[in-house]
Amino acid sequence: xxxxxxxxxxxxxxxxxxxxxxxxxxxxxxxxxxxxxxxxxxxxxxxxxxxxxxxxxxxxxxxxxxxxxxxxxxxxxxxxxxxxxxxxxxxxxxxxxxxxxxxxxxxxxxx
Amino acid sequence: xxxxxxxxxxxxxxxxxxxxxxxxxxxxxxxxxxxxxxxxxxxxxxxxxxxxxxxxxxxxxxxxxxxxxxxxxxxxxxxxxxxxxxxxxxxxxxxxxxxxxxxxxxxxxxxxxx
Numbered sequence: 001x002x003x004x005x006x007x008x009x010x011x012x013x014x015x016x017x018x019x020x021x022x023x024x025x026x027x028x029x030x031x032x033x034x035x036x037x038x039x040x041x042x043x044x045x046x047x048x049x050x051x052x053x054x055x056x057x058x059x060x061x062x063x064x065x066x067x068x069x070x071x072x073x074x075x076x077x078x079x080x081x082x083x084x085x086x087x088x089x090x091x092x093x094x095x096x097x098x099x100x101x102x103x104x105x106x107x108x109x110x111x
Numbered sequence: 112x113x114x115x116x117x118x119x120x121x122x123x124x125x126x127x128x129x130x131x132x133x134x135x136x137x138x139x140x141x142x143x144x145x146x147x148x149x150x151x152x153x154x155x156x157x158x159x160x161x162x163x164x165x166x167x168x169x170x171x172x173x174x175x176x177x178x179x180x181x182x183x184x185x186x187x188x189x190x191x192x193x194x195x196x197x198x199x200x201x202x203x204x205x206x207x208x209x210x211x212x213x214x215x216x217x218x219x220x221x222x223x224x225x
Contacts, residue, residue, distance in 0.1 A: 034213075043115070043201050043216025044154065087153065099214060101153030 003027070004088045009106040012082075018075040020105050022088030025069045031092050033064060034099065035073045037084040044087065044101075047073065078109045112137050115217035117202050123223045124192045132187040132220050134202030140215075142208040143185035144169075145177060147198040148219075154201060160185055161208040192224045 005023040012018040024033065034049040048055055048062045050071075055062045061074040075082055087104040118133045136143065141162045146154040146169075156169030160179040174196060176188045185204075189196060200220045205212040 041219070043203070043219055044214075045216070046213035049213070099154070099156075101155075103151070103153055 003031075003090045003100065004102055006086075006088050006102065006105045008103065009108070011108050011110055012075075012078045014080060014109055014111050015077055018078040018082065018107060018109070020073040020075075020086050020088075020107065021070065022072070023070045024088070024090050027068050027090050028092070031090045033062065033068075033071050034089040034091060035060070035062065036087045036089065036099070036101075037082075038087070038104070039081075039084040047086075078107075080109050080111065083107060083109045114138065115202055115204055115215050117200075117217040117220050119220060120218070121221045123225065124189075125225050126193060128192050129188065129190050130192065131189075132200055132202075132222075133184070134186065134217060135184045136202075136204040136215070137183065138204060138206075138215065139182070140204040140206050141182070142205045142212075143179065144203040144205075144214065145175075145185070145187045146201045146203065147171065147196075148201060149198050157187065157200075159208070192222075194224045196222065197224045198222060 032049050032051050035047040036044040038044045048060050050062045064071045085104040085106050087101050089099050115136045144159040145157040148154045155171050157175050158169055158177040160166045163182045166177050178186045202217040203214040205214045
């Protein structure tokens with residue numbers, strides 16, 4: 001079973017910030033939080049990851065709560081091309097193999 | 112760079128037929144993976160190869176075999192296809208298998224078993 005809980009769907013207006021929540025209340029100290037997205041019919045694409053501190057790159061920002069039990073992915077200015085399924089994944093440092101994908105959040109960006 | 116490439120893009124098989132899905136990466140990555148994705152579901156790991164010459168089972172390995180042919184190529188074989196293997200198959204690669212290396216995914220192979 002996935003270690004994360006995400007809302008099944010969200011809507012966002014084009015040009016506005018999209019804030020995607022993720023609960024990972026059983027996360028352990030050496031588990032990272034990863035975000036991937038999957039645009040329709042394509043392979044998943046890495047977005048960002050973090051351990052404790054907030055992270056930002058050219059695609060998004062990741063805000064992790066102080067207790068690390070939840071996080072939020074922020075797309076600062078959503079475009080129609082950001083419509084996708086977004087997966088929040090926790091993974092242990094040094095673990096072998098798989099990313100455990102749940103069902104993710106279907107984000108629909110509307111004009 | 113092409114990244115991760117997969118062939119074929121689409122395939123229809125009859126029950127009991129065999130086939131091999133091909134995957135190649137040009138990023139000099141050590142680790143490669145095969146996932147399957149059923150409709151409305153997340154991806155599940157079938158097999159992975161941490162480095163050339165090694166392979167390990169993932170979450171759903173039954174009915175599949177893999178070969179890490181060289182550093183670039185990782186193939187997935189269905190010896191006797193079953194309708195339950197109808198799915199989209201994704202190959203991925205990463206520099207190493209450790210947690211902080213992002214995985215790069217191919218475009219997928221859509222397989223239907225009748």
